[in-house]
Amino acid sequence: MRLKQTRIHDVNIFLHALPDGSKFQISLTDVELHHKVLSAIGFSSQLNPGERLLPRPRGPVSLFNSEGRQDPQKDQKMIRCYRDGMIKDWHGRWHHVEIPYKRYPRITVPAPGEELTVDVKDGKTVVVSRTLEYRPNDARQNEAIKHTINLFLELFGECDILSDKLLQIHKFKIERRNWRVLPTGEYPWERAKDILKDITKSLSNAQRRLVDYRFKHISGFNPSKLIIGEAGFDGYVIFCFENLNLYLLESRFTDNATYIFGEDWESLCQLTKAEILDEHLQKYRLVHRGGWPQKIAGLLNLRQKAA
Template identity: 35%
Template sequence: MIIKGVKSIRKVEPYIENLSENENYYLGLKIDDTVKEKLVHLGFSNELPDGDALLPDVKNGKFSKFNTLGGFRLRRDLPKEDYCYSYSRDIEDWHGTNHYVIITRCIKRIAREKLQAPEVELLLNSNVSGEQFIIANYQINLQTIDQNLLKHIINLFLELFGYVEFLKKDLNTIPKINNITLRWEVLPKGELPWNQKDEYIKSLGKLAAKGQRRMLSDRLDIVEDLKPNFRAVGINGYRGYIIYGFEDKNIFVFESAFYGNATYIIEGRWEDISKLTKAEIIQSGLCKHRLIHDKNWENRIKKLLPK
């Protein structure tokens, strides 16, 4: 069953009515030259080794963005909620002197229900005949899979490739993801050049507003001053996330460019942490502290990581 000719779908029923409820399927595509070109553009290597997996970058469209960041559902049936947001700006006093300030505003808004990011990854795999496919990292059984997740995976493939196919379980089992470098790029040890940091933050573009990018830059300056052993920046769908390693303390600082997020202090081995998804990093028992991005953030992180 191939789904094509539409930009997205609203209901999955018309596309699964002829599929067996007793079969397991994958959603994906057989790789040809056109698909390979798109995969390389998305961030895969030219070699396309089986087992490589990639979380699509949010810049690819609204379904890729939801896949990485999640979203929300307006709840007009609930009372309005308090919402506070911060931004930075330069103001000029009566004497003509500029001051950098962080402004926090609080308002009442329609209540919102958080929708968790699915974090569906694209995975390379081959069947016993040597034919290679790009598939979603979910085995699909129509009796058990959440219909919203199924619709999301279909729409994600339509956004990235223009079509998608239900594939029978000829691909055997999903192989273990073996290439974490498609998620993280470990930067050279030593001090991060300021121009490199600024270029990385600038590359985030619409992922963070201008005032929020400046606050992110300030937070990174503070963590840099604490002398981490190494840094790993997120790439592809992990773009906008940075991990600082303090290996002598067995502590890792998981920082985000996105407003409303927090800094997560994690204990554990980097090799293990790097294999986790963002949700697993945040929700796992490895997370020891969660530091909200507020006016007390700097004092709290300095207490946790004294020089």
């Protein structure tokens, strides 16, 4: 079954003919017509079987898929919050500050994090979703199916539903294309800033100044490797302190946090975004608030002295 439309609202309209419990995949079968988009969302030009990635956002559905969202609760009273900012003093030097403001409380809706994989069906290269299961009365499952179909429709304008008869099992080695690993060495700010400027080039001057402030602070401790996020991880960077077994995940997104892991980078780069940002995996989560520079310095200096 092929769908060609902007989006769908009710999966049962399209899947009602499938028996309860049917397994299927959402697929892009005419990859030749969509090479430009496939490259834009992160795939290689060769489309090697086994390539898997979180697609780079190209609209509201793929943005939600990658980043999630926060829903304001407008039926509640506004609360005081803080955002990061940079101000210039009388001597022309920039300083980090916290700017108070009020907003409605928000509920975080986690990113679905649906990944796409290059596969081969009947000898033909295709791009597929994970295997889904149709249960007409399972609202949560139907929401996941609807999201995945709408993700394909937003990215490609079409998709096919492959029944379980086409769910061949292939033993391709999965290669996630979400990260680019730079050579081992030292990356002080003078070296790192030219590499990281592409991450911040789309930001406003004020946002870029703030993100550079964080990047510069971490780079001051001379990480041994940088890992740059690509595809749906665009905007993220991992600062590796391999001798300390510490890996700091930062991003260009403001009012966020630094995630600190003890995993080796190979394992970290094979995780999904949901797994990486899971509260149970990181050693520390340092919110971008007052005291953040001191906490980073204390953590790295303490480990360096111990080493």
